[in-house]
Amino acid sequence: MRPISSSIKYAALSLAMVCLSVLSSCGARGNTGASDSAAAQAEAAKADTLNLLFAGDAMQHGPQLKAALRAGGGKDYNYDDCFTLIAPEVKAADYAVANLEVPLGGGPEYRGYPCFSAPDSYAIALREAGFDMMLTANNHCMDSGAKAAKRTCSALDRLGLDHIGTYADSTESARRIPFIKDIKGVKVGFLNYTYGTNGIPVTGGVDVALIDRDRIAREMKKTREAGAELLVVTLHWGVEYNQIENRTQRELAQFIVDNGADLIIGAHPHVVQPMKVVHNARENKDVLIVYSLGNFLSNMNDTNCRGGALVRTRMVRGQDGKMRFDHADYDTFFTAKPEGANKNFRVVPAWMPEYIPAGQKSAYKRFEQSAQKIFDENNVNVSRRHK
Numbered sequence: 001m002r003p004i005s006s007s008i009k010y011a012a013l014s015l016a017m018v019c020l021s022v023l024s025s026c027g028a029r030g031n032t033g034a035s036d037s038a039a040a041q042a043e044a045a046k047a048d049t050l051n052l053l054f055a056g057d058a059m060q061h062g063p064q065l066k067a068a069l070r071a072g073g074g075k076d077y078n079y080d081d082c083f084t085l086i087a088p089e090v091k092a093a094d095y096a097v098a099n100l101e102v103p104l105g106g107g108p109e110y111r112g113y114p115c116f117s118a119p120d121s122y123a124i125a126l127r128e129a130g131f132d133m134m135l136t137a138n139n140h141c142m143d144s145g146a147k148a149a150k151r152t153c154s155a156l157d158r159l160g161l162d163h164i165g166t167y168a169d170s171t172e173s174a175r176r177i178p179f180i181k182d183i184k185g186v187k188v189g190f191l192n193y194t195y196g197t198n199g200i201p202v203t204g205g206v207d208v209a210l211i212d213r214d215r216i217a218r219e220m221k222k223t224r225e226a227g228a229e230l231l232v233v234t235l236h237w238g239v240e241y242n243q244i245e246n247r248t249q250r251e252l253a254q255f256i257v258d259n260g261a262d263l264i265i266g267a268h269p270h271v272v273q274p275m276k277v278v279h280n281a282r283e284n285k286d287v288l289i290v291y292s293l294g295n296f297l298s299n300m301n302d303t304n305c306r307g308g309a310l311v312r313t314r315m316v317r318g319q320d321g322k323m324r325f326d327h328a329d330y331d332t333f334f335t336a337k338p339e340g341a342n343k344n345f346r347v348v349p350a351w352m353p354e355y356i357p358a359g360q361k362s363a364y365k366r367f368e369q370s371a372q373k374i375f376d377e378n379n380v381n382v383s384r385r386h387k
């Protein structure tokens, strides 16, 4: 989503484009002048700063379904309350991404753990909170079978949400990969892979992008060759509940760095893992690795699963004209369960502790202390924004 300041900047750029267009139309002589002018316009429209935001796993457990039905007056599933406190942060980014860890089965029955199926209104609430893209390559994407996996893609299309990671069939994946998003005139390539599908066979011709080094390298190359100025690789990986990344994650991250990624963003362990800025000497650029953002919304009860982190990244155009990762910071949030007047689950930013229900304040403190310890002891050049 575009913040006000960048809207103004965008308007200024548009004005510059109009001026360029007027100038070039005065001086243009035939087709060459016209195409020069088009190139100049495209160049002028390119932003020199981009802010991309990422959040972790949007889960959907049984108690969340019940709460949403209650919030919808027993008639429909309403998630409007879930994200209102965090939405301004999400909307402040130029583009925001979360992992949708539930198929959108289409009902009328919906299910929580272990085989998820969520109503479309869940994705609508995420969209209204400011998210632009849903990642769908995760271990739950086949929970409700091939039909639901395919429907998830078509439903997200209808809802106007970008999505990557699972595809109705190989024709669809051939059509949709590489996925390159024009964000403020900058071409950003996004890729998404999962370690597996919980042992559920991938049937019906569905293409789930599995972690496979050949596929990742091939698709990164294809995305770069198709004109992406930045490469964002998102991964569903790691070991659940481990707060430190394992060797497999480290080695795969290095492989993806070596293949030219700018951002590597992970989730799945349901707890946060470290965030590190590393350097790619060959391409003379810094690269951000976020091993796990933890949960975005869930009904998980363990201390470390009660919340998660969002990471904000700033990409800047250098003097050589190339976009590069420049800076990242994070914030944490806590999932408040329904209590008192709160009918629904809510993502509560850590800087708004007054919204934590009285009975959950100690769980909130335990989650915060544990997440902070992981980041303090392990992060490299990624610090908290709201101290």
Ligand SMILES: [Zn+2]
Pocket (backbone or CB within 6 Å): 057, 101, 138, 139, 140, 236, 267, 268, 269
């Ligand atoms: Zn997962």
